[in-house]
Amino acid sequence: MTRRRPLPADLPERFHVAEALERGSSRTRLRASDLAAPFHGVRSRSPGDDSILERCQAYAPRLAEGQFFSHETVFALRGLSTPEWPYTPRVHVSAHRPAREPRTRGVVGHRLQTREPAIEAGPDGMPIENAVRAWRQCGRLWRLDDLVAGADALLAGREPLATVAGLDAEITRMGDVRSGILRRALSLARPGARSPRETLLRLLLTRHGLPEPDVNIDIFTGRGEFVAEVDLVFERWRVAVEYDGRVHAENSRQFARDADRWAAIREAGWDHVRILSHHLRADGGSAVSLVRAALIRAGWRPGH
Known part of the structure; x- marks a missing residue:
């Protein structure tokens, strides 16, 4: 079996064919199966360039x-x-x-x-x-x-x-x-959103007739002690809404810290609503229902 001639040592991971030819590589070597051709005129030592970063x-x-x-x-x-x-x-x-x-x-x-x-x-x-x-x-x-x-x-x-x-x-x-x-x-658009899901949730709620929440607001106890920063806040009705995109609580320590945080929000007098990824499926009706119910419990009425 004929051994492949090594590529010039100073060639980067991904390189232009013309660059390799100038440094002594042959066209036959650049067609070898150990090199990928992600774009015309480009060779890559990586077997696959799947992410947009890798493609760029x-x-x-x-x-x-x-x-x-x-x-x-x-x-x-x-x-x-x-x-x-x-x-x-x-x-x-x-x-x-x-x-x-x-x-x-x-x-x-x-x-x-x-x-x-x-x-x-x-x-x-x-x-x-x-x-x-x-x-x-x-x-x-x-x-x-x-x-x-x-x-x-x-x-x-x-x-x-x-x-x-x-x-x-x-x-x-x-x-x-x-x-x-x-x-x-x-x-x-509203400054302060931490993730696209927060934005999409905010838009979903207002399009279904709910009041517009404030974005990423700090909430405090009655004594002025900091409790938490919350994704979406209906301050007038003391309803705090957060999007949690986790599918499973894989980190038990983090989940325990979060559970204590949720309890602290409730103890500070807020109705805390967690929206999970499955609540946003289809038309997002489940998420709207959960937030609407919390607002109604707090005294909000549609149209007022």
Whole structure:
């Protein structure tokens, strides 16, 4: 059996064919079965590039000058909210005119309007679009609720990636799409949400006629002692709602701490409602019923 000639030691995990040829590899060696070809002109030592991060890492050697990852790819690379399964974010690569976008299998290419670039460094130093611009770009791809969750993700945290004013300014400068879906999404966005499921739960409750809750609010005892930060709070009725996405309580210590926390919330005079993943299945009617019942127990009445 003929032994394969080793690849040049300084070739990275994923590399452009031209780079390998320049360093002495043969075309026959680059067609060997130990190398994957995730994209035309690219070879990878990894057997599979399944995550969007791995796909972008595999494509990165092909990026031409002026090209960068954009649209929903930015959200995936930053670990921000993207639409849930079965939706699968794709690899989007853009370039501003007069540069050319890529045209190859497995990548969605975009030639953007002439504009001062705002490229940032993503994972492994990969060039990515500014997050505010990427959110607007998603306006042509995502449903309304996913755009709201995306905006919430940008507005969240101690050092948010965006402000409401900044998102609004981007829409004003570059224009809205799909009958004004971006402005509708921004009007529904609320700073403070910790997860897309929290956002989707908030939207679900208000669309079923329940009052709008405040987002991620600290609650205290009557003596002013901190009790907990709660996902969604109906302060007037002292109803605290939290989304718990765990399927099983695998960490017994964490579950015990959480149980003590839930008890402390109730002891502070709040009706605590836990929404689990199965409550949001189908149309989410189970989640709405649980929260509506708690509000009615507290004195809320529909239409008042």
